[in-house]
Amino acid sequence: MIPEFPAADTDDEFPVRSAGPDDLAVIYEIETAGFDEPGRWSQLSWAAELTGGRIVLLAGTAGVITLQVVGDTADLLRVVVLPQARGRGLGRTLVARGIAAVAARGAERVLLEVESDNQPALGLYRTMGFTDIDRRRNYYGTGRDAVIMQRELGEEER
Numbered sequence: 833m834i835p836e837f838p839a840a841d842t843d844d845e846f847p848v849r850s851a852g853p854d855d856l857a858v859i860y861e862i863e864t865a866g867f868d869e870p871g872r873w874s875q876l877s878w879a880a881e882l883t884g885g886r887i888v889l890l891a892g893t894a895g896v897i898t899l900q901v902v903g904d905t906a907d908l909l910r911v912v913v914l915p916q917a918r919g920r921g922l923g924r925t926l927v928a929r930g931i932a933a934v935a936a937r938g939a940e941r942v943l944l945e946v947e948s949d950n951q952p953a954l955g956l957y958r959t960m961g962f963t964d965i966d967r968r969r970n971y972y973g974t975g976r977d978a979v980i981m982q983r984e985l986g987e988e989e990r
């Protein structure tokens with residue numbers, strides 16, 4: 833069951849922590865509430881994230897992010913916040929904590945791809961310093977483009 837959340841947003845209320853295999857059920861609940869088909873990840877995909885050396889962070893039971901680091905480049909693979917917990921800074925907190933985690937693993941930049949009409953995600957990433965570097969036509973299907981975004985990590989973040 834998805835709980836209701838009070839209006840305030842604090843780290844105390846939604847503590848961010850590393851997720852493990854035991855968190856699969858709560859993560860999948862966030863995924864199914866937060867993403868419609870056909871873009872929704874399967875439970876199997878999330879299980880692979882949790883066992884595959886990725887950085888997976890949970891904010892309470894309301895949001896989740898997963899990233900990977902390969903060499904000096906990180907990929908932000910997914911960030912999802914429960915619909916009823918959006919607009920309170922949780923997405924921003926998760927991206928910030930994810931960036932800090934990949935920087936600690938030696939990443940010098942973060943890449944991501946996002947559907948070109950996903951205004952909340954584009955807004956989130958742009959306000960966090962990501963810039964558009966490319967566009968892949970029909971990446972998500974006919975007429976559905978991907979925007980590739982990047983953020984260089986400054987010396988002080990590494």
Ligand SMILES: CC(C)(COP(=O)(O)OP(=O)(O)OC[C@H]1O[C@@H](n2cnc3c(N)ncnc32)[C@H](O)[C@@H]1OP(=O)(O)O)[C@@H](O)C(=O)NCCC(=O)NCCS
Nearest residue numbers: 910911912913918919920921922923924951952953955956
């Ligand atoms: C994208 C998403 C994670 C944002 O989470 P959130 O907790 O609502 O985001 P925040 O409250 O931290 O907002 C941070 C910034 O994002 C932008 N933003 C958030 N919601 C927005 C919206 N509906 N429209 C435009 N910009 C938006 C704003 O710039 C906002 O900053 P502001 O509050 O100072 O204006 C959430 O909408 C979500 O889970 N969407 C479905 C999954 C998804 O598309 N994930 C991304 C692709 S993997």
